[in-house]
Amino acid sequence: MTDFARNQWYVAAYGREVGRELLGRTVLGEPILLYRTEDGRAVAMSDRCVHRRFPLSQAPGRLDGDSVVCGYHGFTYEPDGRCVFVPGQQRVPRTARLQTWHVIEQDSFVWVWMGDREPGTTRPPRAPWLDSADYTVVSGMEPIDGGYGLLVDNLMDLSHETYLHGGSIGTPEVAATPITTEVDEEAGVVHVSRHMEDAECPPFYAKSTGIEGRISRRQDIEYHAPGLYLLHSRIAPVGAPGPAPDGSDPHAFHVEVVYGITPSTERTTYDFWAVARDFALDDQKVTDFLRENNHIVVMQDVVALNVLQQSLDTEKAGYQELSINIDTGGLAARRILARLARPGGDRPAAAAR
Incomplete structure (x- = not known):
């Protein structure tokens, strides 16, 4: 159980x-x-x-x-x-x-x-882009016939984009580029970053941004256990200037990907997904494209995780997993989730900011 x-x-x-x-x-x-x-x-x-x-x-x-x-x-x-x-x-x-x-x-x-005590001053972690006038958002929810830990694993290791989402958001560089991982055990937050300075531009971004040629692509994950996942994605043409000292970044396109990961039952999960962009804010064609194509990506994950849950349900007790470097963030998330679920192991949710 x-x-x-x-x-x-x-x-x-x-x-x-x-x-x-x-x-x-x-x-x-x-x-x-x-x-x-x-x-x-x-x-x-x-x-x-x-x-x-x-x-x-x-x-x-x-x-x-x-x-x-x-x-x-x-x-x-x-x-x-x-x-x-x-x-x-x-x-x-x-x-x-x-x-x-x-x-x-x-x-x-x-x-x-959902607690057995009062929340007090604790509040949920933030995803401010979802109701900001500076971003345009597409969003939805898909149920998954699999445990919520499978979705956490999936999102913490984006190397699967190269294979599961090839032709949309995946390119060879995603799987080939090493990650860096930082873990704040006390706050229950895991950061995983993958910076690709010279990468193929996948159709998802080429068709939404209009970039032709290769790109500098950054994926910075921020997972707030147990239920909020943020992916800060930066895309710019190779050679474009980076962010300015004041934090502005006019030469790049920014996409904030948000997942609310909610366990429904032991074997079912609500996958609340959203994509917020800071470019082409009023372009309905871009909005329609991102809505349709991100839904395709989400459904590829849903199908894969449904199959994975069915596979795990048939495994013999004591089967062994093999984990490698790309699993560092996912393993940290598992460790935090296990601690939070133990009696007395929970911690206050993210403090109000």
């Missing part, structure tokens, strides 16, 4: 997904109901009626004002989880109450705190 790190923030949905329709999600094995009150506040409560465990998000369940009415027998719940109506009697049992979870909306995501 998988042990999850529970005293943490996890992405449950995009803000645009949560409205006056009842939305059901499963996070860390917990069925969660998401909706908005009439004043726009996001609510997260158990998606199981106390009576016969009928999913509240299932039709004909509905909202009556800010209250949730179960579609099976009409049990009615306030946003704080308190049941205020049961059929056929005046008295509502004192135990008729649903669990609720703390919610924060930040950077286009709806985050839920």
Whole structure:
């Protein structure tokens, strides 16, 4: 059985997904109901009626004002989880109450705190590009029929781009270029960098930036365990000036790739993906191209990870993995995740910045 790190923030949905329709999600094995009150506040409560465990998000369940009415027998719940109506009697049992979870909306995501203690002043890590006027964003979510650790492994080792994503974002230089890895064990953050100073320009970037010829390409990963992955990608023609001392970088194109990695169950994962760019902000053709082609890349990962999970499920106990240099960041992430999941091993989520 998988042990999850529970005293943490996890992405449950995009803000645009949560409205006056009842939305059901499963996070860390917990069925969660998401909706908005009439004043726009996001609510997260158990998606199981106390009576016969009928999913509240299932039709004909509905909202009556800010209250949730179960579609099976009409049990009615306030946003704080308190049941205020049961059929056929005046008295509502004192135990008729649903669990609720703390919610924060930040950077286009709806985050839920899944812990057995209060979050206090801790907040989710940031992905500010997702709601910045200086970037244009495409995003989506794909479910994976595999454990969330497989997605973490996948994203921490981008050498697979050369093989799994050849013809879109992968080129020979990605697999051939060594990485550097830095680990902040206390903060639970892993940094993995790969800088390619003279590389082939893959179609994903050639067609979106208009660059012709070879490029300087930098991939700087920033993984905040357990659930947020950031890839800072810089692309520029070979020989173009680098960033200025003041931090400006007008000769390059920048893409911020964001993944919310949320365990749904032991063997299923929500893959929230987003790509934010700082160029061609109003060019709809570029937006459409990046949306379509990044979705293709995501689905290539999804298919591969589904197959990998099926393969692992058939392995004999005690099978041995072989890890090499490119796995350094992924192994560090595994180590941190294992610590966070141990009793007392969790740490406060990233402090507010």
